[in-house]
Amino acid sequence: MKTVIHKAESRGHANHGWLHSHHSFSFANYHNPERMHFGALRVLNDDNVDAGKGFDTHHHDNMEIISIPLEGDLEHKDSMGNVAIIKQGDVQIMSAGTGIYHSEFNKNNDKDVKFLQIWVFPNKKNLKPRYDQISLQEIEKDNEFYQILSPNKDDEGIWMYQDAWFSLGKFTKGNSDQYKIQKKGNGVYAFVLEGEVEINGEQLSKRDGMGIWDTEMINLTATDKARVLLMEVPMNI
Template sequence: MKTVLHKADTRGHADHGWLNSYHTFSFAAYQNPERMHFGVLRVLNDDQVAPGKGFGSHPHDNMEIISIPLEGDLEHKDSMGNVTTIKEGDVQVMSAGTGIFHSEYNKNDDKQVKFLQIWVFPNKRNVEPRYDQISIRDIEKKNAFYQVLSPNPDDEGVWVHQDAWFHLGKFEAGAMDTYTIKKEGNGVYVFVLEGTVDINGQQLEKRDGFGLWETDSFDLKSHTDSRVLLMEVPMGLGSIGR
């Protein structure tokens, strides 16, 4: 097994007043040649948006974009005609493909919104743009990982144009679970949303990131009440669509 540890306080940081953002990987003004990506996982931004503020309309193409709200309500509008609100308990995905424009705003004037913005390189380029969102409340499990994203439209959760699987887990103190890699050669990037956990002897705390590859499985033990996101992705950039 190979691993890489990214402690929370080593992330890039940008405070724009209306936006307070932490970057696990190089993004915008934060450029670190040793933190460009984890396999095809390109962006993991931990964003807090002030009341009533947000990102104006801007373009994307050839990227799988996943948003996971952690607190508050995020209003989404895009060039495909979608006008929706996502909130804690939802997962949103966009395949930017041949190109889209979208905006994201904090829907509330009295509280901030917190969400994860995640970009994954696709294995197919110039696909027809696509939007989807789901509530994960019906599939949420206690003290076990549950799938929220996969490559298969018929699977549980949303789907993307990539051999990637995302799982969330909410654990009580002392709970344990084992994660088994879905596809040979993939790695997993672990991101701790809340609490303190141990993965194969490595202790991780809130907002720490931990990448593992060249392994078939790993064990997690929760030391406190915790919430964890697993992002299994291909490690080779040859799996990016050309």
């Protein structure tokens, strides 16, 4: 088993006034040659957007882009004609494919929006762009991991053009769970959203990240009330 640990305070940070963003991997003006990506996981941004502010229309292509709101509401508009609100408890995916333009705005005037923006390299290029979002309320569970994303259209959660599986877990102190790697050769990047956990013997706190590969199983124990996102991705791209 191989591991890498990224403590929360070691992340890159950008302060744009209306946007505070912490980068687990190199992004925009933050460049760290040792933290370019974790396998197919290219971007993990922890964003805080001020009330009434947001990202103007911009372009993406050939990337799987996942947004997970942690607090507040975010309005999405894109060149495919989609207009949607994503909020805490939702997950959104946009397969940029041949190219797409979109904007994201905090439409609330009284509170910030906090969300994760995640990019994953696709396993197919130049496909027709697509958009999807779901509410997790009907599938969420307590004290065990539940799947929110996979490569399979018929599986629980949303799907993407990559052999990747994402899972969320919400745990009370003292509870444990195991996660089994879905595909040989994949690795898992664990990101602690809240609380404190022990993963394969390593103690992690809020916003710490840990990459794990060359293993078949991951063991987690909550050492405090905790919420954790697991992102299983191919290590070879």
